[in-house]
Amino acid sequence: MNNLNYPTIALNGLWHNNPIFVQMLGLCPLLAVSNTVVNALGLGLATIFVLMLSNFSISLIRNIVRAEIRLPIFVLIIASIVTAIELIMQAWFHDLYQILGIFIPLIVTNCSIVGRAEGFASKNPPLPALWDGFMTGCGFTLALILLGTMREIIGFGTFFSQAHLMFGESMNWLTIQIFENYHGFLLAILPPGAFIGLAFILAGKNIIDRKIKNIKQKRSVIILQQTSINN
Amino acid sequence: MIRSSPYILQKTTLQQIMLKVIYALIPGILVYIYFFGWAIISNLLLAIGVALITESIALLLRKRPLKPYLSDGSAILTSILLTLAIPSIAPWWMIVIGVSFSILIAKHVYGGLGYNPFNPAMVGYIILLVSFPLEMTHWVTPINMIEHTDKLLLNITQTLQYQFFNLLPTHTNIDAITMATPLDELKTALNSSAKTVSEIKDEGMVYGYIGGIAWEWLNIAYLIGGLWLIQQRIISWHIPIGFLSALFLMALFFGTDIDQSASPLFHLFSGATMLGAFFIATDPITAATTPKGRIIFGAGIGILVYIIRTWGGYPDGVAFAVLLMNMLVPLLDYYTQPKVFGHDSSPKE
Structure with a gap:
């Protein structure tokens, strides 16, 4: 089965079936939390863990759960995993937890998690499901970090500010001041900036996809021509 | 259209x-x-x-x-x-x-x-x-x-x-x-310093002859230019008249407490009123296109400008009002299409 091919699963999660760029799922946390890179990374990592654990456990019980009641069961599993992650973050990353606030518990409602549970984990064995959860989570985190980088650089003129929230005081050197005496561009920090930024990222992805498609078409045309000449 | x-x-x-x-x-x-x-x-x-x-x-x-x-x-x-x-x-x-x-x-x-x-x-x-x-x-x-x-x-x-x-x-x-611009000054004086309009007038920082100090002349100049545009048939009268009369009426109805609110004339001749009414709201691309739709479009902007100036967070609201009404334009155009001559107004099955 093509779906069980590990590199294909990885490519699907990161690019062809990216939860943000292609499926447009989970836009609410994306738009709300992507104002700095650290916030984006924090929520992204939490989502990766939830996706991996939920995909794995749902895949384990996929043969014993009756189809009629599968959705409530999925939601129950996802909710308990999110609660555990929330408690862990509250204990070890308290400052970050306070900044991300309501968006940690709201991971439950991130459509891409139930989407992966229903679309992949409930039909595939545990290990591919775990891998799929990891790669889909990475795709989500990639989008978050990309948007977070754009908004932080344009909005604050910094990159990776407040790195201590995530890695402790010793890692503050990660913060880079890109523009000195920067005025700040408030629009990028505010919600409209998130929408405009996401629109540009989506447009960029469409351009890249079209370029790839063109190259592939040209190649196949050349191959066809060569074979016809050979024949 | x-x-x-x-x-x-x-x-x-x-x-x-x-x-x-x-x-x-x-x-x-x-x-x-x-x-x-x-x-x-x-x-x-x-x-x-x-x-x-x-x-x-x-x-x-x-x-x-x-x-x-x-x-x-x-x-x-x-x-x-x-x-x-x-x-x-x-x-x-x-x-x-x-x-x-x-x-x-x-x-x-x-x-x-x-x-x-x-x-x-x-x-x-x-x-x-x-x-x-x-x-x-x-x-x-x-x-x-x-x-x-x-x-x-x-x-x-x-x-x-x-x-x-x-x-x-x-x-x-x-x-x-x-x-601070007259509208800004008036808003802070009324809200945070709890002064009355007559006290503000006596200070001579806000009120000119009819509108905001200095800004009234700017508004009159835009009004003259705008009237010339109507005379040249570049813009129709519907949007400016709708805008200005709605703003005037709003200021008249809600401004009954003359100690706490600006007069209708002050609203007409302050801030971006005239620039907005004749030059910005009348943009042929983003405004409504039917005559009735244009009057509603202009009136909506006038009402929103008064709401933002009086109860909103910004001293002037022409830009926000214009953008908000821009969103309604397709709807206005749809519901205000003029009747085709000879057709019955009631739709038949």
């Missing part, structure tokens, strides 16, 4: 229309120069330059011909309207950001001239207002107020030095050359 007959061939081109609108702005620009100084001229030149450059970039990216689109004057008019709406001593990068957002995001991303649902100049203005709220309040003291206050007047070299190098003359700060 579909209108009922008669269809009359118009001989005026887009370029002529845009030129006439720019001519109509000249009295307003002259009054602006008198009260706020010559810096507006260099701002306008900078804005027009940026507009032409960003328009060319957008056209090249979209693989469209340059000459017909550049020479139609729409980008130039957008940049002029935006520049007239922001303070005269706005730093150069604010003009660059505002104009390029107007042209690139508000106009070309939506498909270029004729397809943009939102007024490009006002989108640029809102982006500046939301992103740089402090700089957007830095209106220099009008020339007729210099004597009454201990404010300083910058000459043109000093202004340009501030705009381009962020340098002010020694022993001066920005507060010594700027002053």
Whole structure:
């Protein structure tokens, strides 16, 4: 089965079936939390863990759960995993937890998690499901970090500010001041900036996809021509 | 948009229309120069330059011909309207950001001239207002107020030095050359200092003869230009009349407590009222197209302007009101299509 091919699963999660760029799922946390890179990374990592654990456990019980009641069961599993992650973050990353606030518990409602549970984990064995959860989570985190980088650089003129929230005081050197005496561009920090930024990222992805498609078409045309000449 | 007959061939081109609108702005620009100084001229030149450059970039990216689109004057008019709406001593990068957002995001991303649902100049203005709220309040003291206050007047070299190098003359700060606009001053005085309107009038910082001090002349100049545009049949009377009468009536009905609220005339001759009514709301692309729709469109803007000025967080609300009503335009056009002659008004099955 093509779906069980590990590199294909990885490519699907990161690019062809990216939860943000292609499926447009989970836009609410994306738009709300992507104002700095650290916030984006924090929520992204939490989502990766939830996706991996939920995909794995749902895949384990996929043969014993009756189809009629599968959705409530999925939601129950996802909710308990999110609660555990929330408690862990509250204990070890308290400052970050306070900044991300309501968006940690709201991971439950991130459509891409139930989407992966229903679309992949409930039909595939545990290990591919775990891998799929990891790669889909990475795709989500990639989008978050990309948007977070754009908004932080344009909005604050910094990159990776407040790195201590995530890695402790010793890692503050990660913060880079890109523009000195920067005025700040408030629009990028505010919600409209998130929408405009996401629109540009989506447009960029469409351009890249079209370029790839063109190259592939040209190649196949050349191959066809060569074979016809050979024949 | 579909209108009922008669269809009359118009001989005026887009370029002529845009030129006439720019001519109509000249009295307003002259009054602006008198009260706020010559810096507006260099701002306008900078804005027009940026507009032409960003328009060319957008056209090249979209693989469209340059000459017909550049020479139609729409980008130039957008940049002029935006520049007239922001303070005269706005730093150069604010003009660059505002104009390029107007042209690139508000106009070309939506498909270029004729397809943009939102007024490009006002989108640029809102982006500046939301992103740089402090700089957007830095209106220099009008020339007729210099004597009454201990404010300083910058000459043109000093202004340009501030705009381009962020340098002010020694022993001066920005507060010594700027002053709150009448609408801003009135709002703070009424809300936080709990003064009455007659006390504010006595201080002589807000009220002129009929409207906001200095700003009333600016509004009168725009009114004259706008009336000329109506006489030239470049714009129809529906939108300005709808806007101004709605604002007047709102101020009349809700302003019964004359100690706590500005008079209807003050609303008409302060802030961006006349510029908005005759030049911004009447943009043929983003406004409603049917006569009835235009009256509703204008009235909606007037009502929203009063609401934002009186109960909102910003001193003036023309830009927000115009954008909000732009969103309703498809709906207005849909429900106000004139009856075709000879058809029954009630739909038959």
